[in-house]
Amino acid sequence: MTQNHVSGMETSAVSVLKRAVELDQSGRFQESLVCYQEGIQLLMDVLKSVKEDLKRGHYRERIKGYMDRAEQIKAHVNQLKEDGKYHEQIKIADDATGYSYETLFKPYISSALSEVWIQDPYIRHTHQLYNFLRFCEMLLKGLCQVKTIHLLTSQDDVDGQQTSALAEIKESLRTQGELYILNIFRFDNGWIIKIGRGLDFFKRPKGRFSIGYCDYDLRQCHETTVDIFHTKHTKTL
Incomplete structure (x- = not known):
């Protein structure tokens, strides 16, 4: 060396x-x-x-x-x-960078993780659907054995985009999902992560060839708060 x-x-x-x-x-x-x-x-x-x-x-x-x-x-x-007292809070400032899904969620993904519940009312527009896809990709790249991803969101599908996109993601993942409304991410290894804006806390890039378009660690964020709990601290969703 x-x-x-x-x-x-x-x-x-x-x-x-x-x-x-x-x-x-x-x-x-x-x-x-x-x-x-x-x-x-x-x-x-x-x-x-x-x-x-x-x-x-x-x-x-x-x-x-x-x-x-x-x-x-x-x-x-x-x-x-x-x-039952674990509570951590991360405050993401307006225009802050360095908060890709991988960076934000990595500390809470372990080899024991096999099932994830995502509850976000706004997985319907194109960029929001891509956010969900990126989150799923992040899980697949992690050191875990995720077998099931449950998506709980609202239904707003005038042009059929939401249904077709989620069906394609579901087929690609070969997992199952459900539709409800809340704003929580729960892992079956005990962690619960609540993001004020759900998955959609990134700002729109200035252009398709601007820094942050591909690498979300370089993408500017909207102001939001992330609260992390453990299931022994939170009795119900």
């Missing part, structure tokens, strides 16, 4: 761990835990390539510090779940 490659990994680790600390300090524990784990793995990869004892000791000390904090966060989150 070249020195440049090692230096690049260390730079990536510093960036990820800096983000972990920021999330940790703002009380976004589940997200910070993901960043701590990614950063620790990067530092461990760097450690494998270091030969000098002094440097190896330095990296081991840093890794231990971050691992200790990650374990503290795990214990804290598990205790909040057990006590």
Whole structure:
């Protein structure tokens, strides 16, 4: 492994761990835990390539510090779940970026996840249907075993677009869906995520060839609030 490659990994680790600390300090524990784990793995990869004892000791000390904090966060989150008190809130500012579905939901997707309930009254216009499709794609890319996705939305289908689009998505996913009205995302691994604007919190891009058109982490957002609960904290939907 070249020195440049090692230096690049260390730079990536510093960036990820800096983000972990920021999330940790703002009380976004589940997200910070993901960043701590990614950063620790990067530092461990760097450690494998270091030969000098002094440097190896330095990296081991840093890794231990971050691992200790990650374990503290795990214990804290598990205790909040057990006590039925887990509640985290993310406030997305107007024009903010960095909130793709993958970024927002990744901390709550685990290998135990097999079933998802999406309750959003506005999955009917073209861009909203594409939002739902992107959400489904995000689940398929995640480290989970989702077998069923339930969509609960309102029916508004003058031109038949909603029906045909959802039928196509359903056929593509080979899952099942239902139609109701609410605004909650529930995972069968215990997480409930409520977004004030549902899936449709992204602003329309300025053009088809503008930054953010393809990469939703670069797409500007409408102001909204995201509340994260655990099922032991919320008795009913």
